[in-house]
Amino acid sequence: MSDFIEKFSSISLNDIKNVPESDFPELTAEEKALASQAVTYSNRIEDADSISNLNDSLRNKTFIVGNKPSKADLLVFEKVFKVASKWSSVEDVSKHRHIIRWVDLIQNTLVNVPESEKLKVSLDIEVPREIK
Amino acid sequence: MSKLTLAGDCGTSLLALSNNLKVAIATKLYKPDLDFQNKEDESGLKLRNNADGFELLEANSIVKYLSNDFSTSEDLEFEETVLFSALKSGKKDEIEGALKSRNFSFGKDVSASLIILFASVYALFKDKPDLLESVAAFKQFQALPKVQEAIKKTLSITKVERSLPKN
Numbered sequence: 001m002s003d004f005i006e007k008f009s010s011i012s013l014n015d016i017k018n019v020p021e022s023d024f025p026e027l028t029a030e031e032k033a034l035a036s037q038a039v040t041y042s043n044r045i046e047d048a049d050s051i052s053n054l055n056d057s058l059r060n061k062t063f064i065v066g067n068k069p070s071k072a073d074l075l076v077f078e079k080v081f082k083v084a085s086k087w088s089s090v091e092d093v094s095k096h097r098h099i100i101r102w103v104d105l106i107q108n109t110l111v112n113v114p115e116s117e118k119l120k121v122s123l124d125i126e127v128p129r130e131i132k
Numbered sequence: 133m134s135k136l137t138l139a140g141d142c143g144t145s146l147l148a149l150s151n152n153l154k155v156a157i158a159t160k161l162y163k164p165d166l167d168f169q170n171k172e173d174e175s176g177l178k179l180r181n182n183a184d185g186f187e188l189l190e191a192n193s194i195v196k197y198l199s200n201d202f203s204t205s206e207d208l209e210f211e212e213t214v215l216f217s218a219l220k221s222g223k224k225d226e227i228e229g230a231l232k233s234r235n236f237s238f239g240k241d242v243s244a245s246l247i248i249l250f251a252s253v254y255a256l257f258k259d260k261p262d263l264l265e266s267v268a269a270f271k272q273f274q275a276l277p278k279v280q281e282a283i284k285k286t287l288s289i290t291k292v293e294r295s296l297p298k299n
Contacts, residue, residue, distance in 0.1 A: 037189070037190045
């Protein structure tokens, strides 16, 4: 999958809707369902349960559907990025750690975010150990 | 899909009613051998493939997966934002006007979109059949025997408790 990332020209936030799904690897029915689930959660960005579910769904995944990028990564990023940028307290970082890790990946691979606007990930912050 | 199991939403809210109705209709129409129950040992709605551990927890994606219809639409976005908020908060009176004035764009065939929209509108307004039947597609869909069976099953396993609308 690193070959795909190397060849993919990162796009701006404003162009996300115009990117065709065919630019990404083909998805199985299961992957399409996971993509749909994440997009639905991101459509409910103001609902704490939905954000919590999105965070949990990313616990064991690099990208939204697993180990391959998809259009869903862009669509969810579009909805989540600004909200995630406001998470700075230990509590917020702890609660949303998997989303923050994923946002950092997407802003450095698929989406071209100006350096000054990027989500700042503090590696020094001490968050409580996750209880699964 | 042979190793699929499905646990229903054990909640007592309008959202739980909507979630259970969505998956009840989808299973009746597309996977009739897949029964689902509210299990006390399960935390909530969950479709799981025991063969590979694949899981879905969200009702709309379960409907899409079972129907193999992953199309998106403005109607679905309306359901996932406006109707979802009303289901969660219990403030259904505020969206009655929006619902009456909305022109849904359903096709001739049953789709994931129709199942999802119908289930949410039914959960919100089952006590106002005139409102539900004012949308022709809902009226026709509700009359299907399998949909009737799904409604009956959903109402038998989901006990909605009255609660004050949340701000």
